[in-house]
Amino acid sequence: MPRCLRAPGRHRRAAARRPLRRGDRHRSGCAQSSSRRIRSSSSARPGWHSINYRHPDAGFVCAIFPAAERVQLVFEHGVRLPDPEGRLSGTGRQVRSLDFPAGSDVDAAVVAEFLDLAVELGIGLRAR
Structure with a gap:
């Protein structure tokens, strides 16, 4: 069990507030396997x-916008992401x-692929 879940008191509260870092374990207890994956080294706010x-x-990197009729996974630099199958929607200059x-199945492999691409793109843009 990760330390942040089994440690009592102040440590648990502090761990819940700070963003996950490389080498941490998720609050759910799964070990990080890739620093590229958004779920393994990110903070949600x-x-x-x-x-x-x-x-x-x-x-x-991205945001989830839940609504009654749909859920959108929005990528900040989405216009720069490769999308040969036309899965991304939007007409703006960047997003x-x-x-x-609502009620549709989510293809986890497609989501993971776009998340990995968005993280790689973001790292490249910040390295400039």
């Missing part, structure tokens, strides 16, 4: 009707999103 995800090396209608 509430935002403008959304849950925002920031990677320590890539910066802000693109994966849209999931």
